[in-house]
Amino acid sequence: MSESQGSGPARPPQTTLRQRLAELRGPATPPHPLDARALAALAANPGCRRRALLDGAGVDKAALASALGSPSGYGQSQFAIARGHAFEAKVKAGGGAELIRLLGVAEPADVLVPDLAAAGPQGRAARTALALREATAAGAWSLLDHPMLALEAGGSPVFLEPDAVVVGPDGRWTVVEIKSFPMIDGAADAAKVGAAARQAAVYVLALERVAAVTPGAAVAHSVLLVCPRDFSNHPAGSLVDVRKQLSVTRRQLARLTRVEDIADALPEGVSFDVAACSAGELTAAVDAVPHAYAPDCLAACELAFHCRDRAREAGAVEALGRSVRGELGGLTTVGAVLAAARGEAGDPDDPAVAALRRAAALRAESLEAVGACR
Incomplete structure (x- = not known):
């Protein structure tokens, strides 16, 4: 053979x-x-x-x-998209100096903003990789505006475009996520921050591939989240640790x-x-x-x-949520769950079946007690 x-x-x-x-x-x-x-x-x-x-x-x-x-x-409304673009333009105005200040540098020196124009996503990704290497070697603050990164998912190449990447004099690369939801009293909505962190973790994962072949480079595992401060249009920045999201994303993409x-x-x-x-x-x-x-x-x-x-x-049962699906074990349909609860099917020694029958018994007792009170 x-x-x-x-x-x-x-x-x-x-x-x-x-x-x-x-x-x-x-x-x-x-x-x-x-x-x-x-x-x-x-x-x-x-x-x-x-x-x-x-x-x-x-x-x-x-x-x-x-x-x-x-x-x-x-998806987002057209109004939200337009508002987001306007806020991003304000944050990046002045050659990126405001972004560097949000990283904690009071008076940044001249910020380099390399040209990332190229033909097609492959060309832009190659140009971005070259700009990252040049910025790291230059040892100065650099702002890469809408760079193009490449990552493989499920055997197919995916091209990603973060809002910005800041390269520090020490060779550290920091992903910048600019969002239009507000940061009130120094804190933003936890669910929206979590979604932004998961998205930024994908960018960090793609950057690590380029950093692995760039001498002196290191990718920060804290991303800079920039949002409007309170109810104004003034930017506020917060460093968000994405190590947990990065680990989960790396593991899940491999699956x-x-x-x-x-x-x-x-x-x-x-x-x-x-x-x-x-x-x-x-x-x-x-x-x-x-x-x-x-x-x-x-x-x-x-x-x-x-x-x-x-x-x-x-x-x-997945329609009820992943946590419910996990609790029900081998019972995969609502019909099977109801049959197990009524004692018509299922192994009595199965913990899920036993719990369902106990819950059904408690419900019947409660309904009987309510009926007696009437």
């Missing part, structure tokens, strides 16, 4: 994979870029093959959700199933081309890829409403 026969089917070359993903997306449809926010959400739910494939293929999930009849409420493996498992003729396929064809195509819905998806994925409907139709 030859080596190729014994090791199973060979993986398609990268060019073939790109062609396959282009066919899934639609040959005439440009790929939808995958940003750090989406990558952080994907890392938070590595078991969702549906999102991994759609993001890897560059499918516009918002357009797909609308075509499926489940338009997404996920992602390779996009080519997911694509190879699809039936022939599957397509997510919104312009060429009917709603029924798109529904069948989406349902051909397994998903891992959880309520957290409502705040992170454009297809969340569609996947929630499918999870509810199947009676999947």
